[in-house]
Amino acid sequence: MKALTLFAAVGAAFxxxxxLGLPAFYESFLYLIFxxxxxxxxxxxxxxxxxxxxxxxxxFFGAGVYSTAVLATKLSWPFLWTLPVAAxxxxxxxxxxxxxxFRLPALRGELFALITLALMYVFATIxxxxxxxxxxxxxxxxxxxxxxxxxxxxxxxxxxxxxxLGTVGTSYAVYRSRFGTGLFAIHDDEDVAExxxxxxxxxxxxxxxLSCGLAGLAGGVHGxxxxxVTVGETFSGWMALNVILMAALGGTRHWAGPAIGAAAxxxxxxxFTTSDYAIAGRALVGLIFIVVILFMPNGLLGxxxxxxxxxxxxxxxxxxxxxxxxxxxxxxxxxxxxxFKGVQALAGVDLEVRRGEILGxxxxxxxxxxxxxxxxxxxxPIDGGSMLFEGRELAGEAPHRVARGGxxxxxxxxxxxxxxxxxxxxxxxxxxGQVAMDxxxxxxxAWRWLEFTNLTAKASRxxxxxxxxxxxxxxxxxxxxxxxxxxxxDEVLSGLTPSEIDxxxxxxxxxxxxxxxxxxxxxxxxxxxxLTDRVVVLTHGRTIAQGMPRDVMRDPLVIDAYLGTAHA
Amino acid sequence: xxxxxxxxxxxxSGVFIGALYGLLGLGLTLSWGLxxxxxLAHFALVFLGAYLNYQLASGGLDPLLTLAVTAPxxxxxxxxxxxxxARFSVSPLNTLLVTFGFMVMIExxxxxxxxxxxxxxxxxxxxxxxKVGELYVPLPELLTLLVAVALACGVWALxxxxxxxxxxxxxxxxxxxxxxxxxxxxxxxxxxSGACAAFAAVAGICLALSHTLAPAQIYAxxxxxxxxxxxxxxxxxxxxxxxxxxIGVSEALTMALIAPAWAPLVxxxxxxxxxxxxxxxxx
Numbered sequence: 001m002k003a004l005t006l007f008a009a010v011g012a013a014f015x016x017x018x019x020l021g022l023p024a025f026y027e028s029f030l031y032l033i034f035x036x037x038x039x040x041x042x043x044x045x046x047x048x049x050x051x052x053x054x055x056x057x058x059x060f061f062g063a064g065v066y067s068t069a070v071l072a073t074k075l076s077w078p079f080l081w082t083l084p085v086a087a088x089x090x091x092x093x094x095x096x097x098x099x100x101x102f103r104l105p106a107l108r109g110e111l112f113a114l115i116t117l118a119l120m121y122v123f124a125t126i127x128x129x130x131x132x133x134x135x136x137x138x139x140x141x142x143x144x145x146x147x148x149x150x151x152x153x154x155x156x157x158x159x160x161x162x163x164x165l166g167t168v169g170t171s172y173a174v175y176r177s178r179f180g181t182g183l184f185a186i187h188d189d190e191d192v193a194e195x196x197x198x199x200x201x202x203x204x205x206x207x208x209x210l211s212c213g214l215a216g217l218a219g220g221v222h223g224x225x226x227x228x229v230t231v232g233e234t235f236s237g238w239m240a241l242n243v244i245l246m247a248a249l250g251g252t253r254h255w256a257g258p259a260i261g262a263a264a265x266x267x268x269x270x271x272f273t274t275s276d277y278a279i280a281g282r283a284l285v286g287l288i289f290i291v292v293i294l295f296m297p298n299g300l301l302g303x304x305x306x307x308x309x310x311x312x313x314x315x316x317x318x319x320x321x322x323x324x325x326x327x328x329x330x331x332x333x334x335x336x337x338x339x340f341k342g343v344q345a346l347a348g349v350d351l352e353v354r355r356g357e358i359l360g361x362x363x364x365x366x367x368x369x370x371x372x373x374x375x376x377x378x379x380x381p382i383d384g385g386s387m388l389f390e391g392r393e394l395a396g397e398a399p400h401r402v403a404r405g406g407x408x409x410x411x412x413x414x415x416x417x418x419x420x421x422x423x424x425x426x427x428x429x430x431x432x433g434q435v436a437m438d439x440x441x442x443x444x445x446a447w448r449w450l451e452f453t454n455l456t457a458k459a460s461r462x463x464x465x466x467x468x469x470x471x472x473x474x475x476x477x478x479x480x481x482x483x484x485x486x487x488x489x490d491e492v493l494s495g496l497t498p499s500e501i502d503x504x505x506x507x508x509x510x511x512x513x514x515x516x517x518x519x520x521x522x523x524x525x526x527x528x529x530x531l532t533d534r535v536v537v538l539t540h541g542r543t544i545a546q547g548m549p550r551d552v553m554r555d556p557l558v559i560d561a562y563l564g565t566a567h568a
Numbered sequence: 569x570x571x572x573x574x575x576x577x578x579x580x581s582g583v584f585i586g587a588l589y590g591l592l593g594l595g596l597t598l599s600w601g602l603x604x605x606x607x608l609a610h611f612a613l614v615f616l617g618a619y620l621n622y623q624l625a626s627g628g629l630d631p632l633l634t635l636a637v638t639a640p641x642x643x644x645x646x647x648x649x650x651x652x653x654a655r656f657s658v659s660p661l662n663t664l665l666v667t668f669g670f671m672v673m674i675e676x677x678x679x680x681x682x683x684x685x686x687x688x689x690x691x692x693x694x695x696x697x698x699k700v701g702e703l704y705v706p707l708p709e710l711l712t713l714l715v716a717v718a719l720a721c722g723v724w725a726l727x728x729x730x731x732x733x734x735x736x737x738x739x740x741x742x743x744x745x746x747x748x749x750x751x752x753x754x755x756x757x758x759x760x761s762g763a764c765a766a767f768a769a770v771a772g773i774c775l776a777l778s779h780t781l782a783p784a785q786i787y788a789x790x791x792x793x794x795x796x797x798x799x800x801x802x803x804x805x806x807x808x809x810x811x812x813x814x815i816g817v818s819e820a821l822t823m824a825l826i827a828p829a830w831a832p833l834v835x836x837x838x839x840x841x842x843x844x845x846x847x848x849x850x851x
Contacts, residue, residue, distance in 0.1 A: 053661065100844065109661060110606065114798055115843055118836040121791050125833040135829070237787055241668055248665055279680045286672030293665045294656045 003172060011165050018154030027157040029270060034160035035222055036266045038167045040246040040258035042214035045171060046207040048252030049180060051187035053109055056116030057215055058239035059123045060090035064216025065223040065234050066127055069138040079143050079224060086220030087213040094212030098205040117237065124235035137230035140223060156225050163221065167214050168259050175255035175307070178431045178439060183207055185428055188417035195377050197403035197432030197482065249292050251299025253419065260300060309423055315444035330355040330486055330517050335385035338375055345371040347541035348385065353486065358518040360532035360549065364562055368541040369521045370412065373488045377409050378402040406434050408484035410475040412491040416463035423459040426450055426477045433482030449477040453507065469500050476507065486517045493524045505531055537561065570824055573702040578824040579817055584709035586816025587716040591771045592789060593797040593808025594720060595764035601803020602740040603757055604660045605653060609667040610768055612674035613642060615786050617772020619682055622689045622781065631691050631773060638769040646765025647758045654757065671786065679783040687781045694777065708777035715774060716809055719767065723805040736760060740803065795839040
């Protein structure tokens with residue numbers, strides 16, 4: 001609400017400018033600032049938030065420019081009617097691009113950057129060689145712009161102001177929302193985000209579409225503003241570098257960062273290009289860029305870019321429901337197999353997890369325990385066999401769908417989201433778990449699990465400031481916060497001291513009391529014997545024994561697997 | 569359908585321009601693949617080298633001899649750049665931004681000294697060309713091809729067979745482990761960065777010999793050279809040359825058979841297709 005008032009106040013203050021009778025220079029100057037605010041902020045929606053840097057922002061801007069150019073001149077559409085198309089065409093092109101590249105398993109940041117850069121040249125070549133432009137450029141001086149203000153430049157000014165407010169508002173809304181949390185998680189560790197229930201593919205696609213659509217809208221207006229567009233001016237690598245500079249200068253992890261950066265850079269370039277020192281000014285812009293990246297890698301707003309948590313005492317904790325304990329099978333794995341380049345990690349694992357139990361999953365290093373977790377959670381596609389969870393087949397399900405079904409996991413080496421606070425880390429899974437909570441309820445839920453794992457005092461820290469023991473408990477809290485039906489604990493005890501292990505054993509018992517079923521992967525045999533109801537032993541990717549802990553540990557096959565066969 | 573001679577000449581010019589792409593890409597692929605630096609300033613250095621060469625050659629020096637001045641000077645610049653990046657432990661993506669800043673600064677410097685006008689170096693090399701069968705072979709382009717092949721093969725052999733090269737590859741795979749085995753990985757990185765910049769000086773000479781120079785032209789090379797670097801495989805010294813020639817020839821054939829303006833579409837479609845179907849090359 002406060003934010004809405006702020007936006008309305010800023011909007012109203014700027015909206016009076018065209019009616020003050022100032023020289024047109026001011027309107028045009030501010031128009032340019034608004035224009036770049038839209039471009040930098042829209043770029044940031046995908047690239048700053050999720051970390052996929054696009055170098056082809058000009059491609060989508062250009063698609064907007066030429067949508068309006070073609071519709072308004074060749075087909076004589078009224079100007080305002082062309083704007084929805086100027087947004088829709090780039091958004092659709094963005095979705096088409098994302099639908100291909102975001103499916104690539106090997107897509108990394110640099111790859112995305114270069115594909116988008118290449119795409120820009122492809123668009124430029126197509127526009128240049130088809131009747132869309134054809135070479136000479138498009139004149140748009142004949143396009144009439146609705147008179148929103150006493151002067152034409154005032155009308156452009158108001159259009160750009162509306163766009164800028166809308167874009168920054170979108171940026172703010174995303175930043176505060178579950179969608180934004182998902183994008184920030186993708187930025188830090190996409191695989192973990194997916195396993196925690198974030199629909200990463202859809203989120204990236206949505207952010208890309210939004211980013212492209214807003215850039216196209218800016219293009220639609222700007223083409224008419226400059227009144228003559230050419231391919232060379234429109235599709236230029238400069239734009240991407242400029243918006244990256246602006247966003248990096250202001251801070252990519254803050255909703256207002258790109259806007260601040262855009263205002264600063266535009267004002268600076270404007271000042272220098274109109275002065276007698278244009279060349280020196282350009283050099284200075286380069287220098288400032290270097291200095292900012294070296295000394296403020298997180299931008300001007302870097303230190304403010306931690307999102308505010310809701311005040312804890314204003315939160316109502318959601319109900320805790322306790323699941324029933326019975327003996328029915330919760331997860332049934334039959335003949336699961338998985339090979340990596342010739343290494344058969346799983347060679348037909350059979351396994352049954354019963355509701356309410358603590359199942360120990362043991363075996364020597366390389367026996368396939370972690371692979372099994374990765375296969376069940378959907379991180380690796382399974383090669384063969386079936387995995388029924390509450391009667392539903394998991395094979396072929398995307399990891400976030402598995403998480404939504406109520407399966408959570410911890411990582412042997414903790415993988416927290418490095419730029420999210422401890423509280424935000426724990427609040428993420430409830431937002432994307434079985435009941436998709438909003439941020440407020442998710443934080444209430446998170447506090448509960450921070451208390452459970454004794455991390456309350458560290459809630460506002462970053463994970464990097466925790467010690468190993470605390471990071472292990474953060475993993476645990478994160479897995480528990482989604483209230484899973486089934487939780488895989490991957491060597492939570494490794495690296496802990498004996499007294500820390502005792503504490504952890506109590507915590508794991510308490511987890512079961514909360515109603516979750518636990519699969520406990522561990523090498524610390526004392527803990528396995530103490531905690532588990534049943535034990536399954538894997539070796540070379542096969543199940544070799546299952547049953548009561550004491551019986552299984554006496555099984556000669558198991559002893560062989562661990563200690564080797566005696567040849568005497 | 570153009571005549572065979574015309575097609576042959578097209579292919580040949582494609583090979584020549586491809587060699588230049590490869591030569592520009594050599595320093596880039598090494599610094600990206602082995603040092604994890606995406607060095608945009610490389611393009612500006614190539615142009616700075618070209619302009620220095622133009623200046624010295626106008627003063628009467630043989631263009632090829634100017635290398636004795638520019639290569640060592642650039643080596644120092646490359647070392648300094650890497651020192652800065654290592655000193656502030658700049659992340660790979662941020663190296664792109666930092667070197668972009670340097671690119672803009674060098675471009676401004678060039679524009680300040682030599683203005684934004686086009687410059688063309690006049691040397692005795694420029695007029696030499698031979699007729700081989702029906703085809704014309706200009707000396708500057710042939711020189712570029714020879715230099716590009718020699719440098720790429722030389723670096724490849726160095727990395728593959730010498731202890732220095734093996735140490736460099738080890739350091740790029742895992743610097744701390746390499747250091748534990750006695751590799752002075754910090755020194756090697758400085759050397760490598762210096763060498764990359766020196767390659768920019770060499771590329772600058774070839775550029776000045778065969779092309780007209782203007783500060784704004786710096787940006788024209790980025791897209792296509794990066795395409796060659798990526799298709800060629802990061803860190804592979806032979807990659808940009810091979811990929812550059814493929815791109816160059818396909819561009820030249822598109823120009824001859826369809827229309828000059830469609831040429832960029834071919835190279836970038838090639839890049840996108842390659843990125844989509846062979847992304848593992850970029851490991």
